[in-house]
Amino acid sequence: MAAHWHILGAGSIGCLWAAHLAKAGHRVTLILRNSERLDTFKKNGAVVLESDGKQHLFPVNACLPANCGPISHLLITTKAYDTLPALKPIAHQLTHDACVVMMQNGMGAQQETATRLAPINVWAASTTDGAWLKEPFHVVFAGKGETKVGPLLQTVPSLPTIPTELAPSDLTLVADEQIELSLWRKLAINCAINPLTAYYDCRNGELAEDPSKFQHMSRVCAEIDRLCQQLKLQLFDGPAVQQAEAVARATGANFSSMLQDVRHKRKTELDYITGYLLKQAKQAGLALPENQTLYEHLKKTTK
Structure with a gap:
């Protein structure tokens, strides 16, 4: 129609x-x-x-x-x-x-x-x-x-x-x-990839290929897993880092939208990605120090 x-x-x-x-x-x-x-x-x-x-x-x-x-x-x-x-x-x-x-x-x-x-x-x-x-x-x-x-x-x-x-x-x-669950899945991957590519000024693939960057992504993802367990959200069959690594490799040559915004000195969607994650964690009484530190760093260095 x-x-x-x-x-x-x-x-x-x-x-x-x-x-x-x-x-x-x-x-x-x-x-x-x-x-x-x-x-x-x-x-x-x-x-x-x-x-x-x-x-x-x-x-x-x-x-x-x-x-x-x-x-x-x-x-x-x-x-x-x-x-x-x-x-x-x-x-x-x-x-x-x-x-x-x-x-x-x-x-x-x-x-x-x-x-x-x-x-x-x-x-x-x-x-x-x-x-x-x-x-x-x-x-x-x-x-x-x-x-x-x-x-x-x-x-x-x-x-x-x-x-x-x-x-x-x-x-x-x-x-x-279950669209909200799908939005959560995409949010988790965005939280694992976008802020880190902006932090390191790198393509998506480097998060999977560089050992120190991968360890950083693993720590971010471990906190996402902990929050989802607290909220009783089953996003993936395994740990979030497995899915994040797969997406980072599949889109290896890409520059994330957040990194592009940072490079062009545009406002980022950080508050609706990592910021949303942190709000949910606060409501659940959970601290996410890796995500919090990443969020605060990017807020200071970007619009």
Whole structure:
């Protein structure tokens, strides 16, 4: 069923989904933060999707937050720390039966948004698709993964696991009735890899290949295991460090998003990754000194 999707956050994942939703026959409108971005977009009036060396243009619409009109379907792909500020000027334009899907790194922003928007239905999504922006509104599809989707508030049993109107072509969607557990799994890997690559200014693979860096990652992961045991969360079949090592090796040549933010002197999502982990630990009465030290160091040396 075709729908009109508004996308809040025109970064790599936002543009990737804009292109694929448009390709699937949906109407798509990008919500852009200011008139300068809107002027840049209007030069082409389209999202460029580059895959396997080929480029395709997908004409979509764009609007500023103040004048988007009724929003019935909203995909949020902003940075976690931008979510609530970006949502504030458009929240009153959401229809009472709106469908909101959040696709972001870290945890915390999803729960805050679901609480803020209640009783509007909110789904969370976790993706392993690879994408990066070559230039504004020109996205390179770097690696096909899958996107897990599930309702964030389990108190609404009648909600479908995946919104029926979410049907992109060429992207793999997986229904996930335990989406919060999947978000926790991704959070654990992000906590093990992203802050350490920013700390050491290294590619992901070095965390697995360099003995001292691997030992540091092992200590970080041991604390994650301890917290999850306390919270009765079964994330992986074995210790978290095994999964973190596998991901670090599989993405060995990559620079983590947090390291890229640090290098470009941009604000990081540290508060929604390690910061969220530490908040959960504090509530559980547990100290995580390795993660705490890493968090405090990065807070001092980054934005």
